[in-house]
Amino acid sequence: MSTRPEILFPLFAGIETLEGVGPKTAQSLAALDITRPRDLLFTLPWSGVDRRRRATVQGAEIPGVVTVEVVVGRHDAPARPSAPYRVVVEDAATSFHLIYFRARADHLRRLLPTGARRLVSGKVELFDGIAQMVHPDHVVPVEEAGEIPDFEPVYPLTAGVTQRVMAKAAQSALLRAPRLGEWIDPAQKAQAGWPDWHDALRVAHSPGSARDLAPASPARERLAYDELMAHQMTLALARSHLRRAKGRATVGTGELQARVVAALPFALTNAQTRAIADIAADMGAPMRMNRLLQGDVGAGKTLVAFKALLIAVEAGGQGVLMAPTEILARQHFQGLTPLAEAAGVRLDILTGRDKGAARGAKLRALAAGETDILVGTHAVFQKDVEFADLRLAIVDEQHRFGVRQRLELGQKGAQADVLVMTATPIPRSLALAQYGDMDVSVLDEKPPGRLPIKTALVNTGRMDEVVDHLRHAIAEGRQAYWVCPLVEESEAVDLSSAEERYRRLRAALGEGRVGLVHGQMPPEDKDAAMTRFQRGETSVLVATTVIEVGVDVPNASIMVIERAESFGLAQLHQLRGRVGRGTAASTCLLMYQAPLSEGGRKRLETMRDTEDGFRIAEVDLEMRGAGDLIGTAQSGLPRFRVADLEAQSALMAVAQSDARKLLADDPDLASPRGRAARVLLWLMERDQAIRLISVG
Known part of the structure; x- marks a missing residue:
C-alpha cells in the first residue's frame, strides 16, 4: 500500500469542503495550521463553558456564565450612540439587564420582543448592585433550547475565526471521520479503558464536562497515544531498517x-x-x-x-x-x-x-x-x-x-x-x-575525585565585589570565565556588551590578564584566544556563549555568568560544567538584575540547589515545555497536535515498546492489526515510514 488508502480521502480534502468554511475562513484557519478536515479533527478544544440551565441568576457565581430562561420586559434605547442599549428581563426570581453596545434597535426588537420567553446565556456581572449580561453569547426561543449545549467546547482561535465557526467546522469534519480498523493491542485498549478511534474523536469534540478536557481522560489519552504510536512506529521502522542493514561482528580482545x-x-x-x-x-x-x-x-x-x-x-x-x-x-x-x-x-x-x-x-x-x-x-x-x-x-x-x-x-x-x-x-x-x-x-554518576561546585546568586549591584574576588583568585594563580549576557536583539549588541566588559576587566585586573572570545571572531582568532587561556597566559576569559560545549581548562575554577536570568536552564548547566574539572574547589556566580521574574527566580534557585543535570532537565521541561527544550526547529522533535509531552510522558514509553513489539511480531504489517497500523501512519502523515515498509 504505497498510496494513501481511499477510506482517508475525505479527511484530506480541501478545508473549504466543510460546512461554513468559505475561502476567507480557510485563509484564516491556515494560520492555525489547519488546511484539511484531518487537521481540524486533531485540533481539540482547550477548555469549555458550563451552560447548564438555572432557574435564576440569583445565587449564581458572579462574575460567571449563566444560562437562564427569561421573560423580556422593556427596551431602553440610548439617547446617544455611544451609550449602552438596555433590555430589562425577568427570570423565575429576579430581574436583570441585557446590555448591548452600538447595537441596531430594530434588530434587538426582533431578537427580544417584549413579553416573549427566551433562553439567554452569557457572562453575568454586577454593576451598581444590578446583575448585567453584556452581549449574551446565545439568545434563542425556548423551543430551540437544544441549540445551547450543556457544556460548550472552546477552541483555539485566530483572527477572523469565531468559536461558532470553529465548532461548526469541527462537527462537519467529524461527520467525515470513517470507522477505521483498530491498531491498538486489544488487551492494552481494554486495560486502559480507551474508546474506539471514532468515538474518542466524538467525545473529545463534544466534552460533557471539564473532566473530558483533561489529558488523562480516556478519549484524549487514546488520541494522544495514537499520535505517539505513529511517531514511535516511524522510529522503530527506521531502527529495524538499520538493523536489517548488515552489520558485522566486531569483537575486541580486551x-x-x-x-x-x-x-x-x-x-x-x-x-x-x-x-x-x-x-x-x-x-x-x-x-x-x-x-x-x-x-x-x-x-x-x-x-x-x-x-x-x-x-x-x-x-x-x-x-x-x-x-x-x-x-x-x-x-x-x-x-x-x-x-x-x-x-x-x-x-x-x-x-x-x-x-x-x-x-x-x-x-x-x-x-x-x-x-x-x-x-x-x-x-x-x-x-x-x-x-x-x-x-x-x-x-x-x-x-x-x-x-x-x-x-x-x-x-x-x-x-x-x-x-x-x-x-x-x-x-x-x-x-x-x-x-x-x-x-x-x-x-549518571560522576567519576571519583570530582569536587562539588559551589553556586551562589549575586545581585548585579555587587559587581565591584565580584571583580575584587576575581583579583584575589587570580593572584593565587586561579583562572576564571566571565560569560556576558545574551542580548536577544542582535549579535552586534551581544558583541558590544562583551567588548565593554572586556575593557572594564582589563582596566581592573591588568592588560595582559584578560582574553576575549565571541561569535563574530574569525575561527583562528577564537582558537588563539582559547589556546592562550588553556595555557594559562590569560587568567580571565570574557566570552559570549561560544564556550558552552566541551571546552576543557582544568585550572579554570571560577565561572561568572552575567545576567544569568536571561539564560535557559540547560545553557546555565552546560556553562557551569566548564569549571570543576580540576583539583581546586570551584565556584559559579550567577549574577542577576533585580527584580527577578517568577521563572527567572525558579531557574536560578534550581541551579543553586542541584548539580544533577537530569533533575535540572526535568524542571526545564516543566517550565518551558517540550518544543522549547530542544528547540523544535533543529531538534527533529515532532510537533504533536494532541499529545502533551509534559502531561503524558509515560505514554511515550508505552508507545515505544508497543511499536517495537508490533514490528517484531509482524514486520511487514500484514495482519489485520498491522494493516490498521499502516492506515494510522497515513492518517498521521508518516510517509517516510510507509516507504520503509514498502522497501522492507
Missing part, C-alpha cells in the same frame, strides 16, 4: 583496553562499566549498532568512547570520533593523545584546516590502515576520505546532527557501528521522542 585502564589514576564508575558492556555487546552482534550515550557534564563519556574505539582497533579495524567544531575536535585529540600512547595505537586528526600535501599524507595513512583512530570535524564526510576498515563511528553532541547524518556516516564504513554522545541530559520522555530509534546508555 588487550589495548586493559593497557589504558592500567594507566588511569582512578577506577571506572559503575555507570561507565555498564555503558562499555552495552557497547561491546552491540558491536559484537552481527547487526549495526545504533546507540546513544547520554551523560551529564563531567560523567566521563570520553573515556567510554575511547574504550569503544579500542574495541574496533583490537578487532583489526579503525574508528572515527567526530566533533561539531574545530575547537572540540582539537580538544578531543589533545585529551585522547596520552590514552592512545598508553594503548600504543596511532591517533590522527583531520579538520577543514588540513590542506595540500599534509592532508594528502593523512588520507593515505588512513586508506592504508596505518591510522587506527581518526578524530575530526565534518571534514571526514568529504568524498576523498576513505578508511581501510571503518568499524565504529562516534558522533559527539548529537543535537547538531540529525537522523540523516547518522545514516550518512554509517555509509562511510559499509557496515560501521554508530555511537552518538550527548552531554545534554534530556528527560526520558523527550529522549524517547527524539532518539526512539536508538538504544540508550546513561552515565
Whole structure:
C-alpha cells in the first residue's frame, strides 16, 4: 500500500469542503495550521463553558456564565450612540439587564420582543448592585433550547475565526471521520479503558464536562497515544531498517583496553562499566549498532568512547570520533593523545584546516590502515576520505546532527557501528521522542575525585565585589570565565556588551590578564584566544556563549555568568560544567538584575540547589515545555497536535515498546492489526515510514 488508502480521502480534502468554511475562513484557519478536515479533527478544544440551565441568576457565581430562561420586559434605547442599549428581563426570581453596545434597535426588537420567553446565556456581572449580561453569547426561543449545549467546547482561535465557526467546522469534519480498523493491542485498549478511534474523536469534540478536557481522560489519552504510536512506529521502522542493514561482528580482545585502564589514576564508575558492556555487546552482534550515550557534564563519556574505539582497533579495524567544531575536535585529540600512547595505537586528526600535501599524507595513512583512530570535524564526510576498515563511528553532541547524518556516516564504513554522545541530559520522555530509534546508555554518576561546585546568586549591584574576588583568585594563580549576557536583539549588541566588559576587566585586573572570545571572531582568532587561556597566559576569559560545549581548562575554577536570568536552564548547566574539572574547589556566580521574574527566580534557585543535570532537565521541561527544550526547529522533535509531552510522558514509553513489539511480531504489517497500523501512519502523515515498509 504505497498510496494513501481511499477510506482517508475525505479527511484530506480541501478545508473549504466543510460546512461554513468559505475561502476567507480557510485563509484564516491556515494560520492555525489547519488546511484539511484531518487537521481540524486533531485540533481539540482547550477548555469549555458550563451552560447548564438555572432557574435564576440569583445565587449564581458572579462574575460567571449563566444560562437562564427569561421573560423580556422593556427596551431602553440610548439617547446617544455611544451609550449602552438596555433590555430589562425577568427570570423565575429576579430581574436583570441585557446590555448591548452600538447595537441596531430594530434588530434587538426582533431578537427580544417584549413579553416573549427566551433562553439567554452569557457572562453575568454586577454593576451598581444590578446583575448585567453584556452581549449574551446565545439568545434563542425556548423551543430551540437544544441549540445551547450543556457544556460548550472552546477552541483555539485566530483572527477572523469565531468559536461558532470553529465548532461548526469541527462537527462537519467529524461527520467525515470513517470507522477505521483498530491498531491498538486489544488487551492494552481494554486495560486502559480507551474508546474506539471514532468515538474518542466524538467525545473529545463534544466534552460533557471539564473532566473530558483533561489529558488523562480516556478519549484524549487514546488520541494522544495514537499520535505517539505513529511517531514511535516511524522510529522503530527506521531502527529495524538499520538493523536489517548488515552489520558485522566486531569483537575486541580486551588487550589495548586493559593497557589504558592500567594507566588511569582512578577506577571506572559503575555507570561507565555498564555503558562499555552495552557497547561491546552491540558491536559484537552481527547487526549495526545504533546507540546513544547520554551523560551529564563531567560523567566521563570520553573515556567510554575511547574504550569503544579500542574495541574496533583490537578487532583489526579503525574508528572515527567526530566533533561539531574545530575547537572540540582539537580538544578531543589533545585529551585522547596520552590514552592512545598508553594503548600504543596511532591517533590522527583531520579538520577543514588540513590542506595540500599534509592532508594528502593523512588520507593515505588512513586508506592504508596505518591510522587506527581518526578524530575530526565534518571534514571526514568529504568524498576523498576513505578508511581501510571503518568499524565504529562516534558522533559527539548529537543535537547538531540529525537522523540523516547518522545514516550518512554509517555509509562511510559499509557496515560501521554508530555511537552518538550527548552531554545534554534530556528527560526520558523527550529522549524517547527524539532518539526512539536508538538504544540508550546513561552515565549518571560522576567519576571519583570530582569536587562539588559551589553556586551562589549575586545581585548585579555587587559587581565591584565580584571583580575584587576575581583579583584575589587570580593572584593565587586561579583562572576564571566571565560569560556576558545574551542580548536577544542582535549579535552586534551581544558583541558590544562583551567588548565593554572586556575593557572594564582589563582596566581592573591588568592588560595582559584578560582574553576575549565571541561569535563574530574569525575561527583562528577564537582558537588563539582559547589556546592562550588553556595555557594559562590569560587568567580571565570574557566570552559570549561560544564556550558552552566541551571546552576543557582544568585550572579554570571560577565561572561568572552575567545576567544569568536571561539564560535557559540547560545553557546555565552546560556553562557551569566548564569549571570543576580540576583539583581546586570551584565556584559559579550567577549574577542577576533585580527584580527577578517568577521563572527567572525558579531557574536560578534550581541551579543553586542541584548539580544533577537530569533533575535540572526535568524542571526545564516543566517550565518551558517540550518544543522549547530542544528547540523544535533543529531538534527533529515532532510537533504533536494532541499529545502533551509534559502531561503524558509515560505514554511515550508505552508507545515505544508497543511499536517495537508490533514490528517484531509482524514486520511487514500484514495482519489485520498491522494493516490498521499502516492506515494510522497515513492518517498521521508518516510517509517516510510507509516507504520503509514498502522497501522492507
